[in-house]
Amino acid sequence: MSVPEASIREMLAANLKRVRAQRGLSLSELARRSGIGKATLSQLESGSGNPTIETVFSLSRVLEVPIADLLDSQPPGELTVVRAAQVEVLSGAGVDLRALRRITSGDAVVDVYDQLVRADCRQDSLGHVGTEHTVVQAGRLRVEVDGHRVELGPGDYVGFNAARPHSYTALGAAVRSVLLLQYQKGQRLHPAAPHDLTVDSPSVAP
Structure with a gap:
């Protein structure tokens, strides 16, 4: 290929x-x-x-x-296969991202990323467009959004308004997760939007 x-x-x-x-x-x-x-x-x-x-x-x-x-993104075909080894890594202070696919339905857009938070590292963001969804696959992940903090394990999910300042921290070993960025076509950044943090997890720390 x-x-x-x-x-x-x-x-x-x-x-x-x-x-x-x-x-x-x-x-x-x-x-x-x-x-x-x-x-x-x-x-x-x-x-x-x-x-x-x-x-x-x-x-x-x-x-x-x-x-x-x-x-950018590639137009989907009837069968889309993305090999991890063939996707370039975009790296930051604590995270390696691989853009896998963009999914569109009407005006809704979801970008799918493979996300690795490196061991004992933290990645900060001042905020960006969309709603962010993360599902942890392996490791322990601390997520902070505007002063709200949760800890996630394998199978746990967190979602929040990505316009708010946020960070990911690997607690010990590296954390593998799937990151979904959801937004509307033509959506602009609204930093003053109300904070919204949703966690679905049986093991979220208080």
């Missing part, structure tokens, strides 16, 4: 330029709003930069677009 036609760098370069133009932002203004250096942004748009999770999350938040709109 062949490797993906475009790398994360190439997809981010094309999509970042497109979205920035749609927003009418100069590189200087985007740098000011995102806190990312103008030279770094220029490298990302030329496809020569090295994007991290933090960078992509920051751009998603400032440009008010879903993360997958910056990373």
Whole structure:
């Protein structure tokens, strides 16, 4: 089976330029709003930069677009198989993400990610578009959303408004989970939206 036609760098370069133009932002203004250096942004748009999770999350938040709109997606066929070894890893301070598929139904969009929180590591996010759903497959995961904290084990689920500041922490060994980002087509970021944290788990810590 062949490797993906475009790398994360190439997809981010094309999509970042497109979205920035749609927003009418100069590189200087985007740098000011995102806190990312103008030279770094220029490298990302030329496809020569090295994007991290933090960078992509920051751009998603400032440009008010879903993360997958910056990373692109492949149209589904009748049978879609995604091999983990063939998907590029987008890494951050504590998390490795693999974008597996985008699912659309009407105006609803769900992006599916394989997520690994590295052992004894923490990944912070200032917030981004959508509702975030995580199902833990292996390990113990601490999730914090706007001061609310829960601990999850294998089979446990948590969902919350992703516009709120949040973090994932692996408690000891690495945590493997499935991450779903749900939003509406054309949805924009609303940081002031009410906090909503939903946990379905028989073993959630108080």
